[in-house]
Amino acid sequence: MSAQPGRRLRRLEPAAIGGVMSREVANFRTYWKGTTFSSILEPIVYLLAFGLGLSATLVDEVGGVPYVQFVGTGMVATAVIFSSALPAMFGTFVKHRFQNTYDAILAAPVDVEELVSAEMLWIGLRASVYGCVPLLVTIGFGLDPAWGMLLVPIFCLFTALGFAGFGIAMAAIVAKIDQFNYVTALFVTPLFLVSGAFFPIDELPQGFQILAQLNPLHQLVELVRGGAFGYEAVDLLRVAGLVAFAFVMWRIAINRMEARLID
Amino acid sequence: MAAIELRGAVKRFGPITAVDGLDLEVPEGICLGLLGPNGAGKSTTMRLLTGQAIADSGKLRVLGHELPGDSKAARAEMGVVPQLDNLDVDVTVEDNLAVYARLYRVPDVGAAVDKALDLARLRGRRRDAVDKLSGGMRRRLLLARGLVHEPKLILLDEPTVGLDPQIRTELWTLIDNLRTRGTTILMSTHYIEEAERLADEVAVMDKGKIIARATPAELIAAHAGTHTAEIYGPPERLTEVRAIAEGQGLPVRPAGPAIAIVGSERAADGAVPEDAVIRAASLEDVFVLLTGAEAE
Ligand SMILES: Nc1ncnc2c1ncn2[C@@H]1O[C@H](COP(=O)(O)OP(=O)(O)OP(=O)(O)O)[C@@H](O)[C@H]1O
Numbered sequence: 396m397s398a399q400p401g402r403r404l405r406r407l408e409p410a411a412i413g414g415v416m417s418r419e420v421a422n423f424r425t426y427w428k429g430t431t432f433s434s435i436l437e438p439i440v441y442l443l444a445f446g447l448g449l450s451a452t453l454v455d456e457v458g459g460v461p462y463v464q465f466v467g468t469g470m471v472a473t474a475v476i477f478s479s480a481l482p483a484m485f486g487t488f489v490k491h492r493f494q495n496t497y498d499a500i501l502a503a504p505v506d507v508e509e510l511v512s513a514e515m516l517w518i519g520l521r522a523s524v525y526g527c528v529p530l531l532v533t534i535g536f537g538l539d540p541a542w543g544m545l546l547v548p549i550f551c552l553f554t555a556l557g558f559a560g561f562g563i564a565m566a567a568i569v570a571k572i573d574q575f576n577y578v579t580a581l582f583v584t585p586l587f588l589v590s591g592a593f594f595p596i597d598e599l600p601q602g603f604q605i606l607a608q609l610n611p612l613h614q615l616v617e618l619v620r621g622g623a624f625g626y627e628a629v630d631l632l633r634v635a636g637l638v639a640f641a642f643v644m645w646r647i648a649i650n651r652m653e654a655r656l657i658d
Numbered sequence: 659m660a661a662i663e664l665r666g667a668v669k670r671f672g673p674i675t676a677v678d679g680l681d682l683e684v685p686e687g688i689c690l691g692l693l694g695p696n697g698a699g700k701s702t703t704m705r706l707l708t709g710q711a712i713a714d715s716g717k718l719r720v721l722g723h724e725l726p727g728d729s730k731a732a733r734a735e736m737g738v739v740p741q742l743d744n745l746d747v748d749v750t751v752e753d754n755l756a757v758y759a760r761l762y763r764v765p766d767v768g769a770a771v772d773k774a775l776d777l778a779r780l781r782g783r784r785r786d787a788v789d790k791l792s793g794g795m796r797r798r799l800l801l802a803r804g805l806v807h808e809p810k811l812i813l814l815d816e817p818t819v820g821l822d823p824q825i826r827t828e829l830w831t832l833i834d835n836l837r838t839r840g841t842t843i844l845m846s847t848h849y850i851e852e853a854e855r856l857a858d859e860v861a862v863m864d865k866g867k868i869i870a871r872a873t874p875a876e877l878i879a880a881h882a883g884t885h886t887a888e889i890y891g892p893p894e895r896l897t898e899v900r901a902i903a904e905g906q907g908l909p910v911r912p913a914g915p916a917i918a919i920v921g922s923e924r925a926a927d928g929a930v931p932e933d934a935v936i937r938a939a940s941l942e943d944v945f946v947l948l949t950g951a952e953a954e
């Protein structure tokens with residue numbers, strides 16, 4: 396039943412990637428309820444608090460869009476980064492340093508490249524599903540469904556792949572788990588605040604606006620709003636940017652994990 | 659063809675040379691015990707064999723595959739049982755096995771899982787989460803996971819370290835069954851008894867090199883002789899006895915609170931006191947003489 400002699404083993408074999416993902420699925424079955432519950436409850440709470448609270452007192456609408464719908468579409472990006480970067484950071488660190496899971500996987504015919512790709516793909520797919528939840532909740536709060544929204548899971552997937560790669564690379568780089576505090580404070584929180592999810596960035600000083608263009612989350616926010624309120628030509632560029640982000644992070648994650656896992 | 663062939667393998671970690679020009683050949687079908695004190699380089703050798711460490715120099719072949727280039731093909735045909743338990747604790751017993759059956763590209767995952775469950779005698783617990791199992795069951799599962807694809811070669815890195823004696827005996831039985839079936843086994847250990855019971859041949863490793871290799875009986879005959887005399891008493895007396903024995907060219911080693919004169923059958927009159935406990939020479943005598951380490 397062992398491998399047939401002479402069978403070629405290539406790079407990025409679907410069997411290896413599928414096997415690693417099946418491990419994640421088996422684990423997910425033990426904790427999906429909690430994750431799913433909070434992913435649904437969170438946007439509802441935010442929309443009630445921010446949307447209804449703020450629009451009753453301070454802001455009514457942004458660029459002709461009711462504030463609840465503005466925040467609701469923006470929250471897709473928040474959901475994506477929090478269900479990709481953070482699980483990638485903590486999950487990878489725990490599996491590698493505390494549970495020795497990767498030692499066992501790499502003793503099987505699986506390369507670091509396949510391992511990292513499988514972990515990214517799993518996190519990316521999961522986060523793209525969770526990313527759509529705020530959009531559905533916002534529809535419940537009165538946003539009109541639009542055909543363009545059907546592309547949102549794809550935008551979420553590329554963004555989530557990029558942030559999963561980012562999180563995995565960070566897990567390979569940090570020496571101790573509490574150094575994730577720096578990563579969160581320096582990258583995750585600023586990226587999410589200056590994404591345009593909660594307030595339009597064109598009110599910000601010029602410097603911030605340029606920075607925001609480099610922020611994948613901002614591009615995602617714009618794309619989701621495109622899906623809800625109508626795309627523009629520049630959105631193609633945004634998609635290309637997200638694909639490039641995912642690709643670069645994929646290679647960086649593989650490179651850093653190889654350095655960490657192979658002596 | 660040998661299952662494992664290492665020629666002049668070197669692995670350095672900064673200033674430390676963990677594996678220092680290691681030559682090791684493991685013929686097919688035997689169980690080789692790699693016996694060495696802490697830090698001898700046993701785990702590093704295992705990691706070289708799975709491609710998780712890359713040698714700085716030397717030639718390495720596993721099951722005919724050149725390392726590190728063809729390491730993936732080699733890994734497909736071998737099984738590894740780690741020193742540390744790294745099962746997925748929240749997941750069921752059968753899912754743990756199924757994941758590895760897939761990673762090893764086993765064509766019929768269900769059948770392979772059933773076989774592994776039988777081997778680990780865990781059929782009745784297949785749907786339980788791993789953290790519901792006893793320590794012994796977890797160990798059996800860990801071993802079965804490494805065997806789920808019925809590998810030709812299996813690497814066991816200190817398979818019973820830190821386990822209580824009953825669990826250890828259970829595992830020994832399982833490993834012995836594998837050996838009978840003809841699976842090639844490379845097993846690192848620092849338990850003498852484990853090597854004595856399971857290994858067809860023992861290689862003593864120290865400071866990254868093999869310093870002796872033969873069957874346990876041959877090693878004992880060559881390095882220890884037939885008998886060992888153990889002498890207990892106050893330190894001054896032991897020092898005295900030691901001096902006399904060493905004066906006659908007999909090796910003496912510490913044995914806990916006692917000292918042991920190895921090869922006491924060769925002692926001239928007066929070297930072995932009347933109250934000495936004479937026993938058959940053991941692999942432990944050889945190990946301590948060769949490595950200078952107190953055995954466990
Ligand atoms: N990743 C690493 N980085 C730095 N040094 C290492 C690394 N791995 C092993 N070493 C060093 O290499 C030497 C050999 O270690 P190794 O783990 O191979 O020994 P061992 O024979 O398995 O010992 P033990 O019986 O304690 O498990 C030790 O000095 C160890 O500190």
Ligand SMILES: [Mg+2]
Pocket residue numbers: 700701702741816
């Ligand atoms: Mg070791």
